[in-house]
């Protein structure tokens with residue numbers, strides 16, 4: 070091969086920089102491998118940050134590396150695939166929702182989780198929003214996301230000597246992230262403002278390129294703002310309720326202002342949870358400023374808005390006192406010509422009830438043409454919850470529907486698994502394009518075809534399970550080693566006998582909100598110890614998760630799990646992995662054999678972590694709440710209890726822990742260790758086949774975004 074010319078090097082370098090600044094690479098295997106290959110050490114040390122990897126490489130180094138024919142060919146191939154992905158012609162969206170191209174859906178969410186290097190989300194809500202954006206991109210939907218840029222993100226978790234969670238924060242540097250400043254026509258940052266309390270607050274924005282779609286992150290860190298307003302967007306759900314209300318005014322009102330400054334006229338404003346509901350007041354203000362009455366402006370705003378509620382848990386619904394509303398929201402009163410009581414009434418179930426606080430969910434429901442919960446059961450629970458708001462006696466008359474959540478399938482696959490399925494996809498579809506492969510991952514037909522033992526044998530499935538479990542154990546040991554370094558010597562973990570590659574590996578990782586009952590399994594402590602010690606049929610547990618900084622009950626759960634992992638008979642068979650995030654999540658859903666989910670029904674509105682497991686051959690063991698109540702069919706995993714729950718919490722905890730133990734000992738463990746003469750657990754593998762063939766496509770964000778589109782986004 071002749072050496073590359075200077076112009077070719079320049080072109081490829083520019084291409085790589087463009088690629089690193091579009092998160093498309095985070096769901097393209099070869100693109101990730103490319104950055105890894107460019108700097109194996111950097112890839113690991115910089116936590117898979119493509120922008121930072123490129124910034125670390127000197128121009129000289131890159132030039133030399135690009136002269137390697139194989140690497141150069143790979144760069145060209147990836148860039149070609151990237152450029153082929155970007156145009157929206159021929160996509161599902163261009164065919165089915167062409168009106169959204171000019172007038173997109175504006176999707177507002179207080180958090181978005183895209184990738185571990187941009188940690189601006191607290192948990193499942195953000196993961197869902199990030200996956201929604203990725204699927205909207207794949208489908209070519211007219212879509213724009215709006216959120217905040219939290220420069221200290223969500224907290225990092227460390228565990229102190231008392232096994233108590235402590236939080237610390239690191240500053241994100243936008244220059245090292247896939248963010249582009251949003252500029253005005255003079256090439257300077259586009260600055261907008263909102264009025265909060267008695268102040269005018271300026272903000273600029275960052276654009277995240279998520280494949281074809283942009284997500285804008287608002288940032289108040291500007292020199293002209295007073296210091297405490299510069300820090301308004303410091304942390305995800307940071308500070309007290311006055312920070313919270315100000316962040317939400319910024320998100321809702323500021324978000325609409327930014328979209329207008331960009332010249333956008335969205336056809337739908339989709340509020341992902343109540344945090345963004347102040348956007349409705351800004352839309353009303355705009356219309357009143359154009360001469361409409363409050364009533365007409367409200368009605369027109371309602372036609373533009375869609376609201377998704379995400380939890381029946383009371384603490385998940387923001388409420389603000391009349392004092393706080395009068396202080397932070399005084400501008401709304403002036404703009405809409407409302408008394409403070411009338412403003413409060415917009416967020417009250419019972420207008421005029423001075424004891425009722427201002428609820429963001431109520432504001433959103435009052436101003437949406439449609440609203441939905443995130444699973445069938447959650448839809449029903451939400452209709453019950455809000456009967457009074459709609460003044461009806463029959464929950465079926467409450468206009469709240471449901472769209473069950475999903476996950477972005479390709480993005481959640483571990484590399485090992487992506488390669489595995491892609492090889493099989495290629496057998497069915499030689500010469501397929503990148504896009505056809507992504508379509509395949511979201512197609513029920515592909516996963517049904519993969520249920521055929523002639524295409525994927527039991528032996529192959531069992532081999533990949535072993536491989537994934539071993540990868541997870543290696544990952545866990547590496548993390549434990551790093552965690553161990555932060556302990557004093559007395560606490561240091563010994564690795565002898567820790568984690569067994571043959572054991573049935575049970576994972577539990579999610580936020581440590583108390584209703585999720587992380588330590589439920591240990592209610593039967595002595596029984597669990599007996600199971601762990603059964604050398605013929607060993608089991609082990611991996612836990613991870615963060616508790617909200619102010620949730621001491623959640624932190625006590627973490628403390629309990631860690632204490633057991635260090636000082637009880639479970640030592641070596643139970644580990645807690647610190648600093649749960651998307652990367653840890655991917656390792657765990659990939660490597661575990663069983664994904665445990667035991668929320669207090671019906672509080673888990675959907676849950677999504679269990680959906681990430683199916684394509685990895687990990688089986689769900691779950692309460693029939695949220696998505697699993699729809700997903701479970703008796704053959705594709707395991708249920709804890711049945712489609713009912715006792716009335717009191719105490720009864721429920723007792724009954725669920727008994728049911729969990731029963732399912733584990735009567736179904737899960739016998740099935741996993743029931744091996745044939747070749748050592749293969751045929752029945753277990755049959756369940757794995759049923760799991761991916763019935764669940765993977767159904768609980769994908771492709772299905773979810775298509776459902777949102779046809780039910781709600783596309784208007785005749």
Ligand SMILES: *Cc1c(COP(=O)(O)O)cnc(C)c1O
Pocket residue numbers: 191192193194196578579580649650651654655675676677678679681
């Ligand atoms: C998927 C995911 C969640 C959601 O987990 P649930 O079990 O649905 O609560 C939370 N956090 C991270 C990092 C995730 O990847």
